[in-house]
Amino acid sequence: MRTLRIGVDVGGTNTDAVVLDLSLSSTSFRGILAQYKTPTSSPNVTNGIEAAVRTVLEKSKVDKNRIACLTIGTTHFVNAIVEHDCRRLSKVAIIRLSKSFTKEIPPFSDFPPVLKDIMNGYYCFVSGGKSISSRLHIDGSEEAPIVEAEIVEQCSKIKDLGIDAVVISGVFSPIDEHFKQESHVRRIIQRELPDVDIVCSSEVSNIGFLERENASILNASILKFARKTIRGFRTAMKRLNLHCPLYLTQNDGTLIDAPSASRLPIRTFSSGPTNSMRGAAYLGLSDFSQSQQRTSTIVVDIGGTTTDVGVLLPSGFPRQASAYVEVAGVKVNFSMPHIESVGLGGGSIVRIDGESVTVGPDSVGHRLTSKAKVFGGDVLTATDIAAVTGENVGNPNLAADLTRSVVEETQLKIETLLERVVDRMKTSPEPLPLLLVGGGSIIAPRHLKGVSEVIQPAFHAVANAVGAAISQVGGTIDMIQSTAEQTVAQIIETAKDMAIERSVAAGADRNTVEVVDVDTMPLQYVANKVRVIARAVGQFSPEIFSIESWTTDSDDGEEDVYAEEVAKGPQYPPTHLNRENNVDSYKPNVVINPQTGNPEWFLSETDIEWLADGCYVLGCAGGGSPFAEYIRLRDIIRAGHNIRIIDSSALQDEDLIYWGGHMGSPAVSNERLSANETYEAMLELMEYYRHESFDAIMSLEIGGGNGLQPLLVGSSNFFNRPTVDADWMGRAYPTYWQTSICVYETGQLVPCALASGDGKAMLMTKTTNDEIVDRALRASCTEMGSRVGMAAKPTSKEKVLKYSILNSMSLAWRIGRCIARAKEHNTSCTIAEQIVDEVGGPETAKVLFRGKIIGVERRLWKGHSYGEISIQQVREEEQESKIAGFKMMAVAEGGILKIPFKNENIYAKHILDDGTDEYVAMVPDLIAVLDTQSGKAIGVPEYRYGVLVTVLGIACSPRWSDTPKGLEIGGPAAMGFPEVVYKPLGRYVEPRSVVLEYAPREQS
The missing domain is CATH 3.30.1660 (Dodecin subunit-like)
Known part of the structure; x- marks a missing residue:
């Protein structure tokens, strides 16, 4: 009976191995028959694995025929990417299945320059052929067929370039259950290029086109090295005379067999922390296999330099990170555990400055046994403190000169650091059990606030190898x-x-x-x-596999060829770096137009970045991420095109002003990226009106991605018209009729045009009321692919000045500048205060609440998406805003803040512990949720448990608040909450015009 498992975890410092008998898991030794820790040999980690496995086999003296599998967790593959190791990374060709979309944001658009230079081999766009769609609607229906001849032509180009790794990336491919477009294209490529590696994006990750493609590129680039490494693992198994399946551990704590890992090595990138957490739970929780009886559990893994903290859910698996994570600066969307790390470990350096003591974040690391005082060194470390307080490590007499006050102060610092990171990971105030593992865990106290008990299980030093074994x-x-x-x-x-x-x-x-x-x-x-x-x-069920299937492998004859190379090839210089002035000295480029005599603001990459960050704040969690539009605008500027903004005072009485934006689902936008729908809708409307051109363009809404749409359409790449510094919302709203122009005049939305971006367009010319326009267009939008561009009835200078929210582009830029300044000066913890000061002071904006998201609910209500987040106030010491004289009191203190959202945040309701409640802000005032650590806005898609946030309220324009019609259209009742009575947050202050502030002054 094959009941034994060998688990191996390859870390940066040590390689750990265990032999585990799961049939003995209920015993005091948890079925661990042998354990071993050995230094990770670099560059050849296989030698370390072989040595560790050989040692535990010899220690346990087990019959090798009883071994069900060998499971390895390794960071080997991700390290090659993090280190920009061009010897282990391959050039990649990308074939995008996209007839009408995604071309405006090509592959590698958001890659760090170094990795782009290493990996970017070639990319192309193809449409389709026969019965397979090249793109999919959100419901999976066919739109356009693949043209096989196009695929064959691209294969010829890839062959000529000598590229042997190809990514196939299709829009909505993860839900393509019927047409299987990527699989069909793969068969064509296999026929034409039989020796290349092919990665289908649908097999790598989920919804989110650019992030899925990014993950696929990383996966394809590492394939050759992954096969070579896994071949080395198999070679080691043969030398050890092991005849069992080889598995690797995945990011989510499950197994992936060796052949699959050779195809999808990206799934192993974050397996180390997962192994540690799973192993800790197995070793320390008696009811590990009974998920219905357990609560969530904190796991603290302390190494030599850092401490990793995660949360095990009642399922026994780690809580996963948010939808998007970064690997070596590349945004991807595959599953990874949510881990918080702090610079605290056994080798953390302790410094004494008078009565002040600091611990870390720097560390002596693997030199602990030669540098620490208790080992005869001259550096005071956290391990020395543990030794003099009773831990059995080193010679505590060598650190006998430490005073009691220094020891106690150091212990307090360590305790505070751990309590803070633990509290950040918790999603409720109830105390949770904590599992303490890792070689540096001796430095941790055995009592922590917010923790019901601290459990340091036996075999804690090899918890990561145990986690691999039980996967x-x-x-x-x-x-x-x-x-x-x-x-x-x-x-x-x-x-x-x-x-x-x-x-x-x-x-x-x-x-x-x-x-x-x-x-x-x-x-x-x-x-x-x-x-x-x-x-x-x-x-895992070994019985369903035959012995032959375990031992058969196409690479068996190549063990003599296998050899690991020295890592790190030449470093490539970045191809694009924004080297503009620093935040404090930067000035936008405003020049006088010689024809009109008016100032015009010519945008730079810096301006675009600040506008994008500011627009997301003004989106009030909705409006969609501006990231795709930002990438397009950045590339338009890099291509030499101009993007201009003018102040509303520069408009002429006779000027014709077009306006519009995107309508549809952010889920579709995430797949189709930023196409030309709005531009095409404007062309349709121009044709209807028989307009040859127009004079200026304006935004429908400043919030989210739509805030940047007029800049795209108005660029010299398209209409070459200036964008007016104004919009019709001053924020984001879910519908088109929730615009300030509709507050004062009816019928200003039609005639209007819709365009899908792939050849479909329609016009709506008349209406009886404004609300029906949105309902009719939204129904059409669904039929046209759930995302369209819209161009509304052109407007005039008079209406812009009377009805729009003026200088909203300037406001977005100023908010973005606050975020950039806070990052540059390391003051992100006070970003809310800085924004308050920028938009008009405490009478205009307020910090509503500081806390941590402890609940996220999403639901369908009346056929639409609604949700609610709950935010709990964190302890005073967790509120990082401690700059003297700058901290602003929040409107609400203590208890819970609840914010419902219908794409955008609707109101903020403060609920105290005694059950009393109060509305502290509501639409049409702006409610923005900021990431306390980065200072950037968090949108509805990014809401997740455990994020530290600061809630900001900003007074709306009086266009909304000063008339009954404004509140009828933009108030709580319009968002589905008629019981909430609007109470103004503060006094609106019109933003200062960037164009006028930085316009050249006449010389006296």
């Missing part, structure tokens, strides 16, 4: 479904069943499989659509 087999399903003909409950059950089947197909014992995660997310701006993600796991 299970998983299956995940991610799909978007309609609720029109089935309930959400039915969709969830279907997803669960599919996840279970995938787990079984991957090698899990069906009798042990259980669903551990289910998440449902109604899609924004799309009625009756819900995204469901389900994950099932079960115990």
